[in-house]
Amino acid sequence: MITRSLIELIFSAASIERWNDHPRPVQFTEMAKQAHKFVIAYVIGRYEEDRGAKVDWNAIIEGGVFEYLHRVVVTDIKPPVFHRLMANEPQRKDLNRWVMDRLYPLLSPLPGGVADRCRTYFDEDDHRVEKRYLQAAHYLATKWEFEFIYGWSRPIFHIERTKEEIERQVKEHMDIEGVRQLIMSDSLPESDRGLAGFISLVGQLRFQKRWAQTPRIPQTSVLGHLLFVAVLSWLVVLETGGCFRRRYNAFYGGLFHDLPEVLTRDIISPVKRSVEGLDQLIKELEMEAIATDVLPLLPESWHPEMLAFVKDEFENRIWPKGQTTPTILDQDIGGDQDRDELNPIDGRIIESCDKLTAFIEASESIRLGIKSNELFEGKRSIYMRYAHKCVNDYPVGILFDYFR
Template sequence: MISRSLIEKIFAAASIERWNDHPRPVQFTELAKQAHKMIIAYVIARHEEDRGKSLHWQSLIEGGIFEFLHRVILTDIKPPVFHKLMAHKKERDKLNLWVVERLQNDLEALSPALFNRFSHYLLTDPDSNRERKILRAAHYLATKWEFDYIYEWSRPLYGIDATKDEINRQIEEHRELGAVQTMLMNRELPDTEKGIYGFIALVGQLRFQKRWAQTPRIPETSVLGHLLIVAILSYFIALEIGACPRRSYNDFFGGLFHDLPEVLTRDIISPVKNSVEGLDDLIKEYERQAMEEKVYPLIPFEWRREIRYFTEDEFLNRIWPADNSSPQILQSEEIEETLNNDEQNPIDGRVIEACDKFSAFVEASLSMRTGITSPALDEAKRKLYARYANKKLYGFPVGMLFDFFW
């Protein structure tokens, strides 16, 4: 079962500031950085598959989650010191063992098998497989994207060029990955020619879009950070309900991409969408057109089917077998067990929706717990709790998650 303690650790990343010893045009958080990293990892991994390389997607997803939790626990160590410690086996093993011990209760309560994979991931050779290399490359590309903003404000700082050189050196070491080579070549081209680099740059802009933009709240969260929270929680529930590998993959990346169109439309709050009959449908149609015009031209044609699957009808259960021209929307709250196989390509839109609403509920609850509240937060919290209290999906007690923060 997903514990309250584990949820709090995930949300804690929204309070972890990055580059806090540098002048910054905006606040950069660990949560948004890790979300950007996982989207970049998806791009690199898809590109590797296009080159005929085999990948184990569960290892990539879980590796990203494990590294995220690892960084949350070790948040007090500055990145340069952190990376030096990780480069020395003796110190690395001591730190990693301590992290494993700190997370053991939470992860064993969720899944003993997942905890064993987590422990093995942290206590084995970090250069052992392609998935780890992809995650490392994604880490440095996400860091580079942030640093390009930091650098313009930090030129007078002592050592800033050394930081720049080190980030560039780390990225250069991953040129063997085809997507890294392509992105480095395309980043200086005009926007319409940037391709996959343009895609990750556009997605990165979601970190500038605040959730609850007109409501004071602590900690603030961005749309980009919210995507990772929904993805991780959706993946954990997929594990709990025995989802097949493809369904678990879809639930994670469906959560990670479900608000992607908001990079073009901004985060329009539910009361506005629901205030005029037909407005929500009109917004959805505009989002589809904007995606066709501005997002899909940046990615390979072969990827567009999957991104559409993740971003359209995102809160409905659906299947999409390979020989079907379009997804089949399922009207039921739950996907039948006969459809729980890789060939049916199922995705739990209802699970993603529950995690999306739960994320909003926790955001409101955490802010109110610090004393920063408003009628909007109080109303949203009460409505969400009323909707999901006692609710179950596939026997999983979704309502209990809401009880944790009520």
């Protein structure tokens, strides 16, 4: 069973500031950085698939989650020091053992040997291409951040050395065609940037705050929220024993479910419900914005999947091969629907995890002493809806009880 301690570790990345020894125009957090990394890894993986490469998406998702947890545990080590430690084999193994001593108890309650696979992931010096995709995505996300930092940090000693090091790390992955194309197109006019423009557009969700009108600790961005939902949805489907496509869709459905907010901003539920028909009108405007501003940045062959992630995002669906759009189900996914060939999408689990993250955000702020009527009312209404709920045969109410 997913434990409270594991959820707290995942959420703690929202409090970890990046570049906190540099002047910054905004706060950069580890959670948002990791979310951006996953989006970039998705773009690289899909691009390489289009070129005929075989991509193990389970390795990208699971490996990315392992790396995320690893980074949270060693957050006090500055990146230059961390990279030097990881480059030294004896020190790397010692550090990884220390990290696993802390992660193993949190991962061992999960089914399918997840904890052992995490240990193996850091013990073995394998050369799987998916690890390089994740590394490239990591450095590209760092480069995207640094371009904001650089303009503010020109007087800082060694800032040019930092710039050169980031550029060197990116260049080491230029043999990956998807990376090379992203770097080349990044300097093109906005109308021609394509996938580089998509990555930049998604990155802007770092600047949009959740609960924007309510003071909270920690503040969370929409981009960080997307990763929180993605990881929790993936963990829940993993616990149900869901097939590979279910797990894939749970993760990326969670990662992209609020993508329209890069164009419409985060509109809180009470506002959406305040006027009859407003919620539906907002959805229509969001889909119009996706069609005009997002899809043109992506290869046409990617459009159906992206639309499947952002349209009817909280409905259970199946999407068999050859069918142009998913079929909405009025029932839980399980049994006959839990098959790779039906490509099931757990919209109700993604919705439950979306509400769970909001519940945790409110609970943690209240616990830390930043309170408001909006936080108390939001927490109360969410708990009333999910306290005893079972979704797709999973007792999600237990996860809400952790933070009651």
